[in-house]
Amino acid sequence: MAVETADRPTGELTKEQMLALYRQMVQIRKTEEQLARAHQAGLVHGACHTYVGEEAVATGVCAHLRTDDTVLSTHRGHGHALAKGVSPASLMAELFGRTIGCSHGRGGSMHIFSPEVGMLGTSGIVGPSILMAAGAAYAFKLHKTDRVSVAFFGDGGSNNGAFHEGLNLASIWKLPVLFVCENNQYATEVPFATVAGNPNVAERAIAYGLPGRRVDGNDVVAVYEAAGEAVRRARSGQGPTLIECVTYRTRPHSEGMRDTGYRTREEIEQWRARDPIVRLRAKLRLEGIATDDELRQIDTGIQTSVDEAFEMAKNSPYPDPRTALDHIYSSGE
Numbered sequence: 001m002a003v004e005t006a007d008r009p010t011g012e013l014t015k016e017q018m019l020a021l022y023r024q025m026v027q028i029r030k031t032e033e034q035l036a037r038a039h040q041a042g043l044v045h046g047a048c049h050t051y052v053g054e055e056a057v058a059t060g061v062c063a064h065l066r067t068d069d070t071v072l073s074t075h076r077g078h079g080h081a082l083a084k085g086v087s088p089a090s091l092m093a094e095l096f097g098r099t100i101g102c103s104h105g106r107g108g109s110m111h112i113f114s115p116e117v118g119m120l121g122t123s124g125i126v127g128p129s130i131l132m133a134a135g136a137a138y139a140f141k142l143h144k145t146d147r148v149s150v151a152f153f154g155d156g157g158s159n160n161g162a163f164h165e166g167l168n169l170a171s172i173w174k175l176p177v178l179f180v181c182e183n184n185q186y187a188t189e190v191p192f193a194t195v196a197g198n199p200n201v202a203e204r205a206i207a208y209g210l211p212g213r214r215v216d217g218n219d220v221v222a223v224y225e226a227a228g229e230a231v232r233r234a235r236s237g238q239g240p241t242l243i244e245c246v247t248y249r250t251r252p253h254s255e256g257m258r259d260t261g262y263r264t265r266e267e268i269e270q271w272r273a274r275d276p277i278v279r280l281r282a283k284l285r286l287e288g289i290a291t292d293d294e295l296r297q298i299d300t301g302i303q304t305s306v307d308e309a310f311e312m313a314k315n316s317p318y319p320d321p322r323t324a325l326d327h328i329y330s331s332g333e
Contacts, residue, residue: 024315060223077122085117127160156187217245
């Protein structure tokens with residue numbers, strides 16, 4: 001797949017910004033690795049779709065968002081939640097079904113909700129993030145604010161009717177929304193190229209009169225730059241943008257599912273060689289932005305915080321069964 005090339009100078013990004021991108025990606029990776037181990041230990045109730053390999057997308061996009069901007073996501077939404085401000089402890093506790101989880105232990109892996117940080121929800125249904133993000137953007141426009149909304153969705157979601165409806169409506173009304181397609185090559189275990197007449201999702205934007213850009217989703221700087229331009233357009237009233245981030249998940253579709261059979265071990269290893277964290281670490285060293293010691297200190301510090309978050313989540317209580325009907329019916333007040 002042709003994508004914008006990586007391994008270029010970081011341009012106007014400062015050392016602090018580059019290290020912030022690195023920290024966020026490492027936090028997502030270490031949290032997801034801990035969740036994979038927790039799933040194997042039986043601590044996760046229900047499915048667990050990890051974001052390992054795709055960290056550059058959520059990190060690069062959410063780095064431009066304010067707390068009052070909103071994100072709508074998918075079944076693979078842990079990375080988006082963490083990048084938007086949900087804490088590792090709150091995320092892990094949610095998957096463990098505990099009260100300190102961001103949805104009070106009621107949603108699990110595919111229903112992450114934290115409006116306090118602008119995380120308006122993830123969903124196991126394919127495609128709804130597109131329409132809900134457009135709806136949030138419509139509200140922002142009606143209220144004459146400069147807030148923006150982001151829809152994250154997979155390549156499979158781009159073949160859903162919601163994709164066409166959402167892009168068309170957003171274009172007509174020039175809504176302040178980013179449509180971010182995380183093209184990880186497979187819709188569950190179906191190769192995207194076999195179910196798309198045109199597997200270049202970004203090219204579809206022209207049919208709806210909005211900009212479309214395809215970038216290397218394993219290059220956080222490329223994602224950051226594309227998202228920055230799109231957010232500026234949205235805030236200034238110029239309307240939506242479609243960004244296709246070509247990436248790859250290096251773990252199974254969901255923990256416990258098979259890893260090969262529909263794809264080869266060689267393919268997985270080829271993509272692991274293009275790991276977004278490894279590539280950014282190499283860039284930071286090559287350009288003299290950070291030393292090995294600095295990066296190791298960051299890694300160690302984040303691992304410690306994730307370990308502490310895991311213990312907090314694991315040791316927190318389950319919800320009281322008597323509260324099972326709370327948050328379901330309106331009190332009428």
